[in-house]
Amino acid sequence: MAEVTLRQLELFAALPDFETLSAAAVHLHISESALSQAITGLERTVGEQLCVRRKARGLALTPAGQHFAHQARRILADTRELVLDAQRGGDLRGPVKLGCFASFATSVVPELLDGFPRRYPGVDLEITVGTNDDLLPALESGKLDVAIMYDMYLPVGYRQRRIYATELEAHLHPDHPLAAQATVDLADLADEPLIHYEASPSTVNTVQAFAARGLTPRIVARVPQIILVQALVGRGVGYGLLMSRPNVLPMSIEGRPLAVRTLDPPTTRTHVVGIWPEDMALTPRAAALLDYAVEKLGCYGQPETHDAAGPALAASPHHAGSATARE
Numbered sequence: 001m002a003e004v005t006l007r008q009l010e011l012f013a014a015l016p017d018f019e020t021l022s023a024a025a026v027h028l029h030i031s032e033s034a035l036s037q038a039i040t041g042l043e044r045t046v047g048e049q050l051c052v053r054r055k056a057r058g059l060a061l062t063p064a065g066q067h068f069a070h071q072a073r074r075i076l077a078d079t080r081e082l083v084l085d086a087q088r089g090g091d092l093r094g095p096v097k098l099g100c101f102a103s104f105a106t107s108v109v110p111e112l113l114d115g116f117p118r119r120y121p122g123v124d125l126e127i128t129v130g131t132n133d134d135l136l137p138a139l140e141s142g143k144l145d146v147a148i149m150y151d152m153y154l155p156v157g158y159r160q161r162r163i164y165a166t167e168l169e170a171h172l173h174p175d176h177p178l179a180a181q182a183t184v185d186l187a188d189l190a191d192e193p194l195i196h197y198e199a200s201p202s203t204v205n206t207v208q209a210f211a212a213r214g215l216t217p218r219i220v221a222r223v224p225q226i227i228l229v230q231a232l233v234g235r236g237v238g239y240g241l242l243m244s245r246p247n248v249l250p251m252s253i254e255g256r257p258l259a260v261r262t263l264d265p266p267t268t269r270t271h272v273v274g275i276w277p278e279d280m281a282l283t284p285r286a287a288a289l290l291d292y293a294v295e296k297l298g299c300y301g302q303p304e305t306h307d308a309a310g311p312a313l314a315a316s317p318h319h320a321g322s323a324t325a326r327e
Contacts, residue, residue: 073142093122096285099147107245171240183264193238209267
C-alpha cells in the first residue's frame with residue numbers, strides 16, 4: 001500500500017482556505033513549486049485528481065479533493081488528540097476552539113472566557129463570534145470544535161447539548177402603558193412601533209410569532225444590532241422583541257432603563273445549545289467546556305434541581321433555565 005505522510009495531509013488540508021496555490025504556499029511556509037509537487041505526489045498515490053491548478057483562474061478542489069481535505073483535517077485533529085492524550089496525564093491540556101452566535105455572545109463569552117481558563121489553566125480557549133453562516137461551515141471544516149447557537153432552524157447532521165432555555169420577550173420604554181403589566185400580549189403590541197432586530201434566525205422567528213396569531217407587526221426600523229434595538233427602545237422610539245439572555249441588565253447602552261416583559265401567551269420558547277457534527281467526537285476539552293457552560297449558564301432563572309443527565313455526549317441532556325433582566 002502506498003504511503004501518505006502527515007505532512008502531505010497537512011498541506012492538502014489547508015488548501016480549501018485559499019483561492020490560489022501561491023497564497024496557500026505563503027501560509028504554509030513552503031515554496032509554490034514544492035507545494036505543487038506535494039499535491040501531484042498525493043494525487044498519484046490516491047489515483048485521482050484532487051484539485052485544478054490554473055494560474056489565471058486560481059485553485060479549485062474537485063469534489064474528491066473537497067472530501068479528501070475534509071477527511072485529512074479529521075485525521076490531523078485525531079493525531080493531535082492522540083499526542084495530547086499521551087502528554088497530559090490526568091490534566092486537560094491543549095486547544096479548544098469555540099464558536100458563539102453573535103446576538104447573545106455578550107451574555108455568554110465573558111462568563112466562559114473568564115472562568116474556564118482559570119479552572120483548566122492547561123487549556124487554550126479560542127473563541128470565534130459569528131452568525132450561522134459563519135459558524136456552521138467552520139464546524140464542518142474542523143476549524144471549530146463546538147459552537148453555541150440557537151437550536152432553531154439548524155440543519156441535520158449535528159449533535160446537541162442544551163445549555164439554557166430562552167424565550168421571546170418584549171422590551172419597552174418604562175413609561176409605555178404596557179410596562180405597568182407583569183406580562184404583555186403580542187396582540188397588544190401589533191399596532192405599536194416595532195424596532196425589528198434583523199438577524200437570522202431572529203428575523204424569521206419574530207415574523208412567525210406574529211403570523212401564528214394572525215397579526216402583522218408595524219415595523220418602524222430594521223436594525224442589525226441588539227444594542228441598537230435597546231438604545232432606540234430606551235429613547236421611546238418603539239418596542240423590541242428579543243430572546244431572553246443571561247447576565248443582562250434592563251438598560252440600554254446609553255444607561256437608559258428598559259422594561260422587559262414576558263409574553264403571555266408565550267410565543268417562541270427554545271434553547272441555546274452546544275452543537276458539533278455528528279460524525280465528529282468531542283475532544284475532552286470541548287466536552288469540559290460544554291459542562292462548564294451548562295454549570296454556569298444553565299440554571300439562570302430556575303430553582304436549583306438535582307439533574308441526572310449524563311456528560312456532554314449524552315443523547316438527551318437536561319433542560320436548563322435562563323436568566324432574564326427584569327425591572
